[in-house]
Amino acid sequence: MASIKKRPDGKWRARFRDDTGKEHAKHFARKVDAQAWLDEKTASLVTGTYVDPKTARVTVAEWCATWLEGYATRRSSTVRQARVHIAQIVTAFGPMKLSAVRPSHVKSWTARLRGEGRAESYVYALHARLAQIMGDAVHDGIIPRSPCSRRTSPGAGKQRAYVATTAQVWALYDAMPERFGAAVLLGAFVGLRIAEACGLRVADIDFMRGVVHPRVQYPVEPLKTEISRTSVPIPQSLAAQLSAHVAEWPGETLLTNDRGEQLGPWALEREMRKAREKVHDLPTGFRFHDLRHYLASLLIASGADVKVVQARLRHASAKTTLDTYGHLWPDSDESTRAALDAVLQDRADSLRTQRIAR
Numbered sequence: 001m002a003s004i005k006k007r008p009d010g011k012w013r014a015r016f017r018d019d020t021g022k023e024h025a026k027h028f029a030r031k032v033d034a035q036a037w038l039d040e041k042t043a044s045l046v047t048g049t050y051v052d053p054k055t056a057r058v059t060v061a062e063w064c065a066t067w068l069e070g071y072a073t074r075r076s077s078t079v080r081q082a083r084v085h086i087a088q089i090v091t092a093f094g095p096m097k098l099s100a101v102r103p104s105h106v107k108s109w110t111a112r113l114r115g116e117g118r119a120e121s122y123v124y125a126l127h128a129r130l131a132q133i134m135g136d137a138v139h140d141g142i143i144p145r146s147p148c149s150r151r152t153s154p155g156a157g158k159q160r161a162y163v164a165t166t167a168q169v170w171a172l173y174d175a176m177p178e179r180f181g182a183a184v185l186l187g188a189f190v191g192l193r194i195a196e197a198c199g200l201r202v203a204d205i206d207f208m209r210g211v212v213h214p215r216v217q218y219p220v221e222p223l224k225t226e227i228s229r230t231s232v233p234i235p236q237s238l239a240a241q242l243s244a245h246v247a248e249w250p251g252e253t254l255l256t257n258d259r260g261e262q263l264g265p266w267a268l269e270r271e272m273r274k275a276r277e278k279v280h281d282l283p284t285g286f287r288f289h290d291l292r293h294y295l296a297s298l299l300i301a302s303g304a305d306v307k308v309v310q311a312r313l314r315h316a317s318a319k320t321t322l323d324t325y326g327h328l329w330p331d332s333d334e335s336t337r338a339a340l341d342a343v344l345q346d347r348a349d350s351l352r353t354q355r356i357a358r
Contacts, residue, residue, distance in 0.1 A: 180271050
């Protein structure tokens with residue numbers, strides 16, 4: 001219900017009720033201005049973009065705190081990552097009203113982050129988090145629309161995985177402390193991610209059949225996706241090495257620290273940093289995760305197709321595999337030339353035969 005009425009003091013009062021039944025009113029010197037305001041509010045109610053003026057005063061920092069409370073039901077590692085992202089968002093936009101954040105502000109922010117030398121993937125992740133938070137604010141009716149979109153996205157950037165050579169992998173294995181050498185085997189020949197390797201329990205390995213069953217990640221949290229729980233076949237030679245490792249350093253998990261307790265991802269990365277310094281030509285940024293790239297290159301070099309590589313790396317889709325490792329497959333230029341040339345040669349041979357027959 002909306003109406004405009006002239007008051008005794010000559011002002012025009014426009015009023016309406018929102019979806020909750022709450023009445024809102026505003027006074028204007030001219031009737032035309034009152035009507036324009038009323039039309040704007042009515043249109044926003046009809047289109048579902050109306051925002052209560054009091055709600056619109058919520059700042060980015062206030063909404064982030066509220067949003068994080070609801071997000072706390074996720075796994076602890078996911079919440080920790082969200083907190084890191086939100087700290088950056090609040091630093092940039094904290095005092096601003098949610099409704100005051102414009103696409104231009106978002107683009108300036110991501111450009112500034114990239115100018116500071118932040119990794120493209122990290123800037124992309126921060127923008128994605130801001131888009132998630134703003135999208136939920138729209139869903140809650142706090143703002144009419146999100147300032148984040150494809151136009152403001154900085155792009156994820158294209159990263160070409162570093163693939164270590166076989167000699168570098170074995171050099172890294174030799175450089176690691178003996179009790180941590182099995183970690184290199186899990187990364188390079190099983191393709192486990194670091195949290196999966198640290199969470200791998202001895203009970204998750206079928207030494208007789210040669211199968212690794214990834215079921216949890218550090219410390220004992222379930223893996224995020226069904227595809228991550230796909231069993232990985234391993235050769236008997238590797239199963240024997242892992243069995244020997246367990247015999248020498250027994251524990252509930254395959255990887256343990258010097259006290260016999262479960263090895264943490266941060267401790268494993270620390271050992272990786274120390275070991276990589278001893279390996280010739282290994283990049284300073286080489287991480288445990290890069291061992292998965294070695295496994296992919298090994299499979300591709302052996303003639304494995306994209307579906308096989310996808311299955312062994314436990315990617316959710318073949319697109320992920322191709323986006324990451326497409327450049328490792330043999331160059332298709334010559335094979336396509338050969339296929340076209342075969343058709344053209346057949347045609348030429350056929351014409352020559354016809355001419356000879358005449």
